[in-house]
Amino acid sequence: MIDDENIDLLLTDLFDLYGYDFTSYSRASLKRRIERLCLLDKFPSFAELRYRVKNDPDYLKRFVEEITVNVTEMFRDPSFYKALREDILPVLGTKPFIRIWHAGCSTGEEVFSMAILLKEAGLLRKSLLYATDLNPTVLEKVRKGIFPLSQMKQYSESYIASGGSRDFSGYYTANYGQAKFDRELAEKIIISTHNLVSDSSFNEFDLILCRNVLIYFDKELQDRVLKLFDASLAPLSYLALGTKETLKFSVVQNKFKQLNREKIWKKIM
Known part of the structure; x- marks a missing residue:
């Protein structure tokens, strides 16, 4: 010990x-x-x-x-992605340009999931996805956009459960046990190291996703990070957290309204 x-x-x-x-x-x-x-x-x-x-x-x-915790998958919690697809993206689509931040993105499966949602909504061309993590090693995996082919069956099932209706295999090329996702998706992803503990806001976003990261922080650090997200969100923009995370009892709870049980909040102040 x-x-x-x-x-x-x-x-x-x-x-x-x-x-x-x-x-x-x-x-x-x-x-x-x-x-x-x-x-x-x-x-x-x-x-x-x-x-x-x-x-x-x-x-x-x-x-x-x-x-650091690097457990992630594509279309994790399909009902969450269904809510993004049906409730959030139609609103973001009214904006002239869309900026989305995946904070603590790990190896990038959720970033590529979002890129697919945007493409299917006809919004990818006017979007930028910022993928950041503390760990530069995992960001190399995001940059390559290559994931194990053995996981594609599960990802395809989650994609369909999230409301996807296309052939999921059309988004990647299979080769030697690996699935390489299309360049069109990767070109809209900006990758950078960012430390949620010590680094500051670097842009104004329409949607921030930070799922299953805050559960590993103590209360003081959670509040510090939530204040960073608040400072990084435009008015009437959205914040998405993981299934076990909440804004209740946080320092920013009065500035946000929870939209549904899928842990998505709208900034109202």
């Missing part, structure tokens, strides 16, 4: 040496992930792990990948 004092030392190293600030992440979640990594990589002591993180750039990449 790693004690809290050791966790503090490691988090201080990460911030002082590399600028990664994990100090407001859920301590219990961080501790589990670090202990799991010690077991996986067979470190005889915490000191060995700390030395590798401080002195081995390749291992630092692995460490950040393991302690």
Whole structure:
């Protein structure tokens, strides 16, 4: 078991040496992930792990990948995408240009899902999707737009459940067990590293999606990030969170109205 004092030392190293600030992440979640990594990589002591993180750039990449959460899929929670398709995109379609931010986008499956929704609504040509994450390694996967072919059957089923009516395989090319998504979709995605903990607002958006990220932050950091989203949203724009996340009891709750049970809020102030 790693004690809290050791966790503090490691988090201080990460911030002082590399600028990664994990100090407001859920301590219990961080501790589990670090202990799991010690077991996986067979470190005889915490000191060995700390030395590798401080002195081995390749291992630092692995460490950040393991302690940040990168679980995602295309059209995850189909009813959520159905609500976007039916309730939100028709409103956004009235705007001359649409800016959407996927904050904490991980490997990008949800970004490509949104690009498909926009294409089917005839809105992709006047849209830009900003895909950001703390972890530059996962952003490389977004940039390539390549996902395992073995997952396409499940993704196709979720796509249909979300209201999709086309042949899902028409959006990608299959080759050597991989599915590469169309360039037309990728060309509308702007990819950048962004740290929700320490970085500021960088544009004004019509829709921000940050799904299943806030659950790993403590209350203070959740409020800080929600204030960032509030500052980044145009009036009457939308914020979408994950199934276990809410604006209730948050510092910005009075500025938003929840539209439906799919965790989509409209900015009213």
